[in-house]
Structure formats: C-alpha cells, structure tokens
Amino acid sequence: MxxxxxxxxxxxxxxxxxxxxxxxxxxxxxxxxxxxxxxxxxxxxxxxxxxxxxxxxxxxxxxxxxxxxxxxxxxxxxxxxxxxxxxxxxxxxxxxxxxxxxxxxxxxxxxxxxxxxxxxxxxxxxxxxxxxEVFWVSEVRHLILRTSQTVMRLDVPVKQVSEQAFDLRTAEEREAVVSQVTRLIKSCTIAEREVVLQALRTALADVDKPFDGPxxxxxxxxxxxxxxxxxxxxxxxxxxxxxxxxxxxxxxxxxxxxxxxxxxxxxxxxxxxxxxxxxxxxxxxxxxxxxxxxxxxxxxxxxxxxxxxxxxxxxxxxxxxxxxxxxxxxxxxxxxxxxxxxxxxxxxxx
Incomplete structure (x- = not known):
C-alpha cells in the first residue's frame, strides 16, 4: 500500500x-x-x-x-x-x-x-x-563501500566505541554502516574525528584509494x-x-x-x-x-x-x-x- x-x-x-x-x-x-x-x-x-x-x-x-x-x-x-x-x-x-x-x-x-x-x-x-586534504565524508563512504571485508571491527577510544563489529555482507548493511560512522564523526570534536578516521583507515587498510578517480x-x-x-x-x-x-x-x-x-x-x-x-x-x-x-x-x-x-x-x-x-x-x-x-x-x- x-x-x-x-x-x-x-x-x-x-x-x-x-x-x-x-x-x-x-x-x-x-x-x-x-x-x-x-x-x-x-x-x-x-x-x-x-x-x-x-x-x-x-x-x-x-x-x-x-x-x-x-x-x-x-x-x-x-x-x-x-x-x-x-x-x-x-x-x-x-x-x-x-x-x-x-x-x-x-x-x-x-x-x-x-x-x-x-x-x-x-x-x-x-x-x-x-x-x-582528503574530504572525510567521501573517505568514509569509499572505505566502507569498497573494502573486501565482510565484518569491520572498529576500536575507537572516543564516544564509548570500543571493539565494535559492523556487518558488511550486503550493500544495504554497508550503507547503514556508512550512516552510523558518519553520525559518530559528526558528534565528535575535530581531534576526536581524526582518531575515528585513523581507526577506520587501519581497520579497512585493504582499500587503496579513498575515492573514485584521480x-x-x-x-x-x-x-x-x-x-x-x-x-x-x-x-x-x-x-x-x-x-x-x-x-x-x-x-x-x-x-x-x-x-x-x-x-x-x-x-x-x-x-x-x-x-x-x-x-x-x-x-x-x-x-x-x-x-x-x-x-x-x-x-x-x-x-x-x-x-x-x-x-x-x-x-x-x-x-x-x-x-x-x-x-x-x-x-x-x-x-x-x-x-x-x-x-x-x-x-x-x-
């Protein structure tokens, strides 16, 4: 309906x-x-x-x-x-x-x-x-959408995010995780944002580039x-x-x-x-x-x-x-x- x-x-x-x-x-x-x-x-x-x-x-x-x-x-x-x-x-x-x-x-x-x-x-x-400087919003999207991993383990010492696992098995799950991580970063100070981004890069190190094209x-x-x-x-x-x-x-x-x-x-x-x-x-x-x-x-x-x-x-x-x-x-x-x-x-x- x-x-x-x-x-x-x-x-x-x-x-x-x-x-x-x-x-x-x-x-x-x-x-x-x-x-x-x-x-x-x-x-x-x-x-x-x-x-x-x-x-x-x-x-x-x-x-x-x-x-x-x-x-x-x-x-x-x-x-x-x-x-x-x-x-x-x-x-x-x-x-x-x-x-x-x-x-x-x-x-x-x-x-x-x-x-x-x-x-x-x-x-x-x-x-x-x-x-x-890499545009962090696009970097988050690209890392999560392009990784070959099916589970992302993120350990971030800010905002009570510690040893958290995110399912990345489907396109829908990946988009949901993009939204979750983006919301987390928006709630952070600039210094905390950089900590989260570095943890994300470490967790998804299999992705070569942070965005499409040159x-x-x-x-x-x-x-x-x-x-x-x-x-x-x-x-x-x-x-x-x-x-x-x-x-x-x-x-x-x-x-x-x-x-x-x-x-x-x-x-x-x-x-x-x-x-x-x-x-x-x-x-x-x-x-x-x-x-x-x-x-x-x-x-x-x-x-x-x-x-x-x-x-x-x-x-x-x-x-x-x-x-x-x-x-x-x-x-x-x-x-x-x-x-x-x-x-x-x-x-x-x-």
Missing amino acids: KLNRETATFCVKWLLLRLGFFRLLRWWWPRRELAVLRYHAVCLPACTYASRGISVTPKGFERQVRYLAKHYAVMPLEEAVACLRSGELLPPNAVAITFDDGYHDNYTAFQILRAYGACATFFLTSNCIDDR QLMLSSEQVQDMLEGGMSMGGHTLTHANLPSAGLADAQHELLQCRLHLQQRFGMGAMAMAYPNGGANAYVTPDIQRLAQETGYDSAWTSASGFVDETTDLFCGPRIGVSESLVQLVYDLEGERLRARLNAVVQAKG
Whole structure:
C-alpha cells in the first residue's frame, strides 16, 4: 500500500507538471519569496564518493537547469540577499542555486549552468580544494563501500566505541554502516574525528584509494575558471567540521580561516557560507550563527527546507534540497503555494 500511495502521488505531480498547471500557477499567482536550491554532487550512480540522496546525474541536472532557466528568475544568491536587505522586491518566482562541499563534478554543473545562462553559488570546503586534504565524508563512504571485508571491527577510544563489529555482507548493511560512522564523526570534536578516521583507515587498510578517480574535489584552476564564468563561491568551513560538536574556539577557526583562505587565494570580496553536516546531528545553533556573522560572512544557509522573504534571518536561511526528479523539484517549488491557495479557498467557503 505504501508503494501504491507513493506511485499515485508521483503520478498526480507528474500530471500537474505535464498539463501546465504549475506554469499557470506561476503566471496567475507569482511567488515573491526566494527559493534557494541545495545541490551537492552531479555524478553517475556508480560513483561512491557521494550518496545517491545528495547526487543528481548530469542528464538530470541539465533537465532541471533547462526548466529553471525557462520558467523561473534564476539569480545570484548575493544579489537576492541584497534585495531582501534593502527591501527591494525580488523578481517573480526567484530562484538561487547553491552547491555544497566542492566536489570536482561541480565543474560539470558549471558548464551546464553556463550553457543555459544560469548561475550558482558553490560553497567550498577550503582545505580540500586541490585535494590538499582528503574530504572525510567521501573517505568514509569509499572505505566502507569498497573494502573486501565482510565484518569491520572498529576500536575507537572516543564516544564509548570500543571493539565494535559492523556487518558488511550486503550493500544495504554497508550503507547503514556508512550512516552510523558518519553520525559518530559528526558528534565528535575535530581531534576526536581524526582518531575515528585513523581507526577506520587501519581497520579497512585493504582499500587503496579513498575515492573514485584521480580527482575528488575542485582544483584552484577550476574554481578560478568558474568565478570568471559568472559563478560565485562561498565558505563551507575548512574541513567540513560539525561546528557545534567542534566547540566554539575550533568552530570560529573553521569559519574564519575558510573565509580568509578563499579571499586570499581567489581575490573574493564578501561571501556567504553554508553550515556543513545537515541531518540528524545538530549542525547549527544560535552560537554558531553568531560566529558566522562575527567571522565576516554576508549570510549563512542551512539544510532546513523553506522559502526566504524579508522576515527571514539571513544567518539561518532555509534551502530546498534537490533530488534527481524534475517533477519533485517543481512540486517542491510550487506545492507550498498550491497548499496555501487551497487553504485560502477552503477558509473562504467556511
């Protein structure tokens, strides 16, 4: 029954899109709030460095960008923030596109965006540019998914994890262990994180490389090319640290040094940032929001879903996560407006 309901719901969304209902809705009742979209990786399903939940294929991304460029006002995030702060009206149906982490495949996204005259902001984990430091999120995935072992024994003297065995017999079990270890690391200080990672490398020493292919993250040359091609860059901390878990001193260091590094390396001015490690673990608090402002960022963005207007705290801005499906993306952009309109009709009749 669950599958049937999901299928029926998707079919309704698909019909609304194909019949032009959402297009009519945008024309009849244009949205004045800003929708900030949140992407991560643009890669094929076989890639292990990013989970399918945060990945879109190049073909799927091109389909989405083509639609957005035709039916929405795609604008730079910094321009949208300036409008919101000044009280100037945003264009109808305004959308800003963002990417988190700084995977090398974001250069493919840039080429697609440029082909359609669109733009995006890329939030970079600055120590990982040029693969100077291994991006730990991808390293965890790759080690666990690619090991030949069927049981992983992890002995970590932090967070009461000692001599724990993890089954790796099936693909589902491996994905579950990736989630468990990732949650553990997100709960750690930066020093504890390194202890866990080293224990993981030791336990899974049969895996040669921590990621697919010769390059994992964007290179400096690619970042510069993207800037010259009309894209914007922002901060995503030095090392993708969970900022509340890191403690205020290390969180401040992660935020400030990321901004300084990006500005010094690429000659950038004011920039936004995105808080890393959204999900079940706490990743942003009032203290972390304060640090983002004190360390010189222009705005800061979360993984919480929602739209942005003049009442939004721009150091706790919501974004809409994007999956492979164009149907779901358009529904996410228009569904709230539709629900609000239907509720208004019901209330008027009541």
